[in-house]
Amino acid sequence: MSIVLENEVDAAAARAAAVARPSIWVRLLRHPSVVIGGCIVLVMMLIGLCAPFLGTIPPAQIDPTTRNKKPGVEITVRQDDGSTVQRTVLMGTDSLGRDIYSRVLYGARVSLIVGFTVAAISIAVGVLIGLLSGYIRWLDGIVMRIMDGLMAIPGILLAIGLVSLFRAGLGTVIFAIVVPEIPRVVRLVRSVVLTIREEPYVEAAISVGTPLHKILWRHVMPNTVAPVIVQGTFICASAVLAEAALSFLGIGIPTDTPTWGNIMAEGRQFFRVYPHNIFFPAIFLTLTVLAVNMLGDGLRDTLDPKMSKRV
Amino acid sequence: MAVTTNRPILDVHNLSIALPKGSDRPFAAEKVNFSVGSGEIVCLVGESGSGKSVIAQAVMGLLPKSLPVKGGEIRLEGEEIANASEERLRDLRCVRMAMIFQEPMTALNPVMTCGDQIDEVLRTHTKLEAQQRKDKIIRVFERVSMPDPPRIYGSYPHQLSGGQRQRVMIAMALVLEPALLIADEPTTALDVTTQAQILELIKDIQREKGMGVLFITHDFGVVCDIAHRVVVLRLGELVEAGPTRDLLLRPRHPYSRMLISSVPSMLPAERVRHDGAPTVLRTEKLTKIYGGGGMFQKAHAVRAADDVNITVRQGESLGIVGESGSGKSTVARCIARLIDPTEGKVRLGDDDVALLPQRLLRRHRRRIQIVFQDPYRSLNPRRTVGESIVEGPMNFGASQAEANQRARTLMETVRLDPDALDRYPHQFSGGQRQRICIARALAMEPEVLIADEAVSALDVSVQAQVLKLLDEIRERMNLAMLFITHDLRVAAQVCDEVAVMEKGKVVEYGPVADVFLRPKHAYTQALLAAAPGRDWEFGKFEAA
Numbered sequence: 001m002s003i004v005l006e007n008e009v010d011a012a013a014a015r016a017a018a019v020a021r022p023s024i025w026v027r028l029l030r031h032p033s034v035v036i037g038g039c040i041v042l043v044m045m046l047i048g049l050c051a052p053f054l055g056t057i058p059p060a061q062i063d064p065t066t067r068n069k070k071p072g073v074e075i076t077v078r079q080d081d082g083s084t085v086q087r088t089v090l091m092g093t094d095s096l097g098r099d100i101y102s103r104v105l106y107g108a109r110v111s112l113i114v115g116f117t118v119a120a121i122s123i124a125v126g127v128l129i130g131l132l133s134g135y136i137r138w139l140d141g142i143v144m145r146i147m148d149g150l151m152a153i154p155g156i157l158l159a160i161g162l163v164s165l166f167r168a169g170l171g172t173v174i175f176a177i178v179v180p181e182i183p184r185v186v187r188l189v190r191s192v193v194l195t196i197r198e199e200p201y202v203e204a205a206i207s208v209g210t211p212l213h214k215i216l217w218r219h220v221m222p223n224t225v226a227p228v229i230v231q232g233t234f235i236c237a238s239a240v241l242a243e244a245a246l247s248f249l250g251i252g253i254p255t256d257t258p259t260w261g262n263i264m265a266e267g268r269q270f271f272r273v274y275p276h277n278i279f280f281p282a283i284f285l286t287l288t289v290l291a292v293n294m295l296g297d298g299l300r301d302t303l304d305p306k307m308s309k310r311v
Numbered sequence: 312m313a314v315t316t317n318r319p320i321l322d323v324h325n326l327s328i329a330l331p332k333g334s335d336r337p338f339a340a341e342k343v344n345f346s347v348g349s350g351e352i353v354c355l356v357g358e359s360g361s362g363k364s365v366i367a368q369a370v371m372g373l374l375p376k377s378l379p380v381k382g383g384e385i386r387l388e389g390e391e392i393a394n395a396s397e398e399r400l401r402d403l404r405c406v407r408m409a410m411i412f413q414e415p416m417t418a419l420n421p422v423m424t425c426g427d428q429i430d431e432v433l434r435t436h437t438k439l440e441a442q443q444r445k446d447k448i449i450r451v452f453e454r455v456s457m458p459d460p461p462r463i464y465g466s467y468p469h470q471l472s473g474g475q476r477q478r479v480m481i482a483m484a485l486v487l488e489p490a491l492l493i494a495d496e497p498t499t500a501l502d503v504t505t506q507a508q509i510l511e512l513i514k515d516i517q518r519e520k521g522m523g524v525l526f527i528t529h530d531f532g533v534v535c536d537i538a539h540r541v542v543v544l545r546l547g548e549l550v551e552a553g554p555t556r557d558l559l560l561r562p563r564h565p566y567s568r569m570l571i572s573s574v575p576s577m578l579p580a581e582r583v584r585h586d587g588a589p590t591v592l593r594t595e596k597l598t599k600i601y602g603g604g605g606m607f608q609k610a611h612a613v614r615a616a617d618d619v620n621i622t623v624r625q626g627e628s629l630g631i632v633g634e635s636g637s638g639k640s641t642v643a644r645c646i647a648r649l650i651d652p653t654e655g656k657v658r659l660g661d662d663d664v665a666l667l668p669q670r671l672l673r674r675h676r677r678r679i680q681i682v683f684q685d686p687y688r689s690l691n692p693r694r695t696v697g698e699s700i701v702e703g704p705m706n707f708g709a710s711q712a713e714a715n716q717r718a719r720t721l722m723e724t725v726r727l728d729p730d731a732l733d734r735y736p737h738q739f740s741g742g743q744r745q746r747i748c749i750a751r752a753l754a755m756e757p758e759v760l761i762a763d764e765a766v767s768a769l770d771v772s773v774q775a776q777v778l779k780l781l782d783e784i785r786e787r788m789n790l791a792m793l794f795i796t797h798d799l800r801v802a803a804q805v806c807d808e809v810a811v812m813e814k815g816k817v818v819e820y821g822p823v824a825d826v827f828l829r830p831k832h833a834y835t836q837a838l839l840a841a842a843p844g845r846d847w848e849f850g851k852f853e854a855a
Contacts, residue, residue, distance in 0.1 A: 199688055200684075200688045201690055204689055204699075204748070204751065205702065206649060207681050208676065208703030208751070208755055209673050209677060209706045209755075210702060218694070222693045
């Protein structure tokens, strides 16, 4: 008897509570900057993946006869078997006669690999440290002072230091960019954990005897996902830039593997005469970073509405 | 009550306010009619979602764009204002009508002194000189019984107590002597003794100035103390209106009857004694001290719980009552070991759990379970309610199948559909969620169940059901229950014994009938005297 009455009293509130919002994917696909940014990033990834099939030649191939050609010039290339072919250098060639178009397309690989790997590693490590530091009070003081220390050193300077300790290469560059990014993730995650740990549902989990690792994994961690994904995109963008900066300074990846940064570094001396050496990789770099940032802004608006109002 | 209602100050006629598309109903308020005469206090009463605050905002012209007025008229002293321009409304606000809000801390600007905030009102609406304005403000502070008005004038909101802040709000509303005062749950955020003073003040000023007051509340105790007439709302529709006494004694609509009879009585209920039952929980000199100085701060210790000794026997329910900051929640959380007590003993049967380290404590976690105040935050929104309920038993080695079976049984115990276990919390109402929390606590088969303000966030009709459910469960499972509440009515109905706390100390402790009917301590007497509507026996209707 009473169940009917009680359900009737509560029915209105339950109805109000059950009014559905469109699913997260629908909302993401409706957001213009997610769509535009996502599309550009996708195109860049396709370019990187399909670089060999987009009319490129090996990016490290040197041809002393076709040095410093301007974009659009038609050149004759002598192949290994002795025959010659005509090709148009879309973006010109550099001072060693290497095809900028091929180098820029192959360069997308390194930039994107660096961007995504740095984002993934720094998030994985940062979330772990952040969860522990935010939840376990005595650990917090120690961890956060270390993080403060890391943040006090300019990121690029720290990266230069780390690269100079090891042999230059992709792994070293990634490591060198990850280290200064970690404190940012840790701080973000820790701040989320500090608010979530006070939630009654976490206290309820404690009082039913849930062990620490399950509390962190089930009840606390899911709340960090949205802000961390958003932060991840920004890390990705800044990693792409940082890699370019390191390569530009000549301490990044050696020039036999083309990256947008080292293409620009090599074009630096002849910038006034042959600006195309810097212009084309810069366009790709800018476009990629812009796209990733747009994606991040859109993700923030949809995943983390409170944060978008604050900013 | 001499009421002079020659001409209504506020006349709301057929007012309809739309809700955004996709809401559970098309209107926030639908064809609502009522009026407020001069010298009259009209209470809008209703549960959450009844549209009472929306109507108040409509009168003030403060509705958000998503809630447009779709029809009807609002007349303020004869002038139609439902469709008035923003300029006209700005001229009317504060001058002819003023509003006070529930939370005075957020309604006041934290970076301006209280005096400056009222001064701003006067600068906008009058041509008075600076000194005249200041004199007027000091006078109005005196009128709202502020101690030391010049000091209040120069104080920032955070330097004042909750009651003083609400007085500042009232002073601001009254400074230009409006014809209509709208009070939107002005005392809900205040402690009961402060509430009584504020209600008295509003009544007093209203009588003196002959204002019309539109008073919004969900509390029938407050209605009974302050209203001349009552308007009952339900889901945006006017259910019933009439003079207070008539409506409380002879409600015609079944909904009003249900609502009024859901208000718990102040008279302690007859309860079975548990004298011989074994003691389940006993605290000895339980103390929690906060602060005590860090590396750079001076020691400033707060004794949140001070030398608390309580005993709960099997099947018995002990209420801990007190105002905010009295330490009642601190005691509950120390007992549940969500915080660590500074010293003292918490005896569970023969074990002292007060100072056990976490790894030894885990074994005892099962034995004390707690239900929290806020039903919207006490369930993890990302996990189904089934997962939340089975989590505890599975922590202690139950298999998935066993735990699921138990969860289904418990859902029936708390009168919910067992098939709803795979739904998420947002698909339930507040009352239903609180039932789920109770089921989660019971899944551990605890010896002590703590309800920490477990019904305070619920509407009165839902509150009555949850209270009944908790009492049934206590009886059926022979649980020891600790009931933390600020609501004396709730304590009177579901507790066998009651401990009254003030500033961390238990000032009175005994069987509920003794404490409520023959209070000894001055603080208990003050609390009981301040309870709104204490003399009214709700739910005793006369035949119409």
